[in-house]
Amino acid sequence: MAKLKASFICQNCGTVTARWQGRCEACGEWNTIVEESAGGGIGGGPQRGARRGRVTALLPLSGEMEEAPRISTGIAELDRACGGGIVRGSAILIGGDPGIGKSTLLMQAAAGLSRGGNRVVYVSGEEAVAQVRLRAQRLKADDTDVMLMAETNVEDILATLGDDKRPDLVIIDSIQTLWSDLAESAPGTVTQVRTGVQAMVKYAKASGAAVILVGHVTKDGQIAGPRVVEHMVDAVLYFEGEGGHHFRILRTVKNRFGPTDEIGVFEMSDLGLREVQNPSELFLGERNTKSPGSAVFAGMEGTRPVLVEIQALVVASALGTPRRAVVGWDQPRLAMVLAVLEAHCGVRLGQHDVYLNVAGGFRISEPAADLAVAAALVSSLSGLALPADCVYFGEISLSGAVRPVAHSAQRLKEAEKLGFGQAVLPSLSADLPKGRDVSTHEVETLPHLVARVA
Ligand code: TYD
Ligand code: MG
Numbered sequence: 001m002a003k004l005k006a007s008f009i010c011q012n013c014g015t016v017t018a019r020w021q022g023r024c025e026a027c028g029e030w031n032t033i034v035e036e037s038a039g040g041g042i043g044g045g046p047q048r049g050a051r052r053g054r055v056t057a058l059l060p061l062s063g064e065m066e067e068a069p070r071i072s073t074g075i076a077e078l079d080r081a082c083g084g085g086i087v088r089g090s091a092i093l094i095g096g097d098p099g100i101g102k103s104t105l106l107m108q109a110a111a112g113l114s115r116g117g118n119r120v121v122y123v124s125g126e127e128a129v130a131q132v133r134l135r136a137q138r139l140k141a142d143d144t145d146v147m148l149m150a151e152t153n154v155e156d157i158l159a160t161l162g163d164d165k166r167p168d169l170v171i172i173d174s175i176q177t178l179w180s181d182l183a184e185s186a187p188g189t190v191t192q193v194r195t196g197v198q199a200m201v202k203y204a205k206a207s208g209a210a211v212i213l214v215g216h217v218t219k220d221g222q223i224a225g226p227r228v229v230e231h232m233v234d235a236v237l238y239f240e241g242e243g244g245h246h247f248r249i250l251r252t253v254k255n256r257f258g259p260t261d262e263i264g265v266f267e268m269s270d271l272g273l274r275e276v277q278n279p280s281e282l283f284l285g286e287r288n289t290k291s292p293g294s295a296v297f298a299g300m301e302g303t304r305p306v307l308v309e310i311q312a313l314v315v316a317s318a319l320g321t322p323r324r325a326v327v328g329w330d331q332p333r334l335a336m337v338l339a340v341l342e343a344h345c346g347v348r349l350g351q352h353d354v355y356l357n358v359a360g361g362f363r364i365s366e367p368a369a370d371l372a373v374a375a376a377l378v379s380s381l382s383g384l385a386l387p388a389d390c391v392y393f394g395e396i397s398l399s400g401a402v403r404p405v406a407h408s409a410q411r412l413k414e415a416e417k418l419g420f421g422q423a424v425l426p427s428l429s430a431d432l433p434k435g436r437d438v439s440t441h442e443v444e445t446l447p448h449l450v451a452r453v454a
Contacts, residue, residue, distance in 0.1 A: 008021070010032045012225050074113065075109055075264075077250065078109055081251070090210050091205075095225075100241055101273060103124075106171050107132075108272050110141065110171060118168035119168050121149060121169070121171070125151065125172070129150045132150075154180045157172075170211045171212045172200060176218075178197070188222070234256040236253045247266060249265055280418055287359070293380030294309055295310050297368075297373075299411070306362075307418060310373055311356070314349060317353040327357045328362055371426075378453045390421075402443050402449065426443065
């Protein structure tokens, strides 16, 4: 095989540079650029150009499918995040911090699929067979027919999987341990990870087996992160959770076969991950309804409504530049809400420290949370608690107008289900359900909200 040309590749985002740099210009991370031999199957290896094209078949769009296109893992929250079960022949990447629970989740999924009559192969490159068996025992998955393989070389994995008796699902734990004879760099580098993942994706398409790839999110850039292979797979899920909180969220960021922004919610226990069917109950569980600065946001995560508590603390600042600290929301978005409160409502927060926290370690990305954030801020500043049975949603524009958001009906229905009696929402909200038990208060502008709260 011809010697591959060396180049410098960022281990975080995969950007290739001609020379070594301390900081990657594309993603801004420091010390992530490593010298690697380029090629190795990505974008054409050296043997590509020499080969003549082979005639392949042209097929009609319509046609028979032998099996159900999706298989259920027996874990409804995982099926939901995948868009209603795992699609045969698809490649799914599950990323997350080390220790967050990826191996646990996938062992439970493997057991569920196996109980459903599917053939599952769990390839562990990180743990020895004995360790994987121990986990399976702890999760009560050891009575299933899941097959184990402790292997890291991708050619050996594919040879072992064979051609004749293909499995329904192959789990690779993790992509950072994969290495291929075709790439010359060290295991864990971008070239190795991409070559290994590409081989597994090709196997999935050719065999019809679904492949789940585990990828550790890396902070120090020593090994390649899951971002460098996101474009190669059909679906990308991230497993998230805050240290100190016992629940975990599986979030869909890309899905060729289903909706994105979908979430699956789990609770950690001694016996593994437990599904949380009603996340709102969990997120509102520890709410103190009498203290000022707490507002309930009726949010949407994918197709599912989720109620979360937003906590604000506004205190007089002793600093020249007051402090702004946000957990679970967007810092620039908070700055915008503060600016609109100041410019259009006369609420002066320039001399105050502002702390904002989404309870339970949940992360919100919806602009619809603006109104709930504003209500929590004004409530904390005025020292008056908001009504305990009220939810808020609506987007705030720079002009101070409160803009309608999608899915009002679903948000209200969820609030009603959890016993809330009132909702503050944008005027002209479409699709409001008739005959509801939640009384609605429409606000047209932010000053209307401030007048209601303070
Ligand atoms: P693990 O699945 O090994 O994390 P990852 O594969 O993402 O690195 O889980 C990490 C640790 O947490 C492990 O020691 C088991 C423990 N754990 C539980 O005890 N209960 C749970 O529900 C989960 C998810 C993990
Ligand atoms: Mg693991």
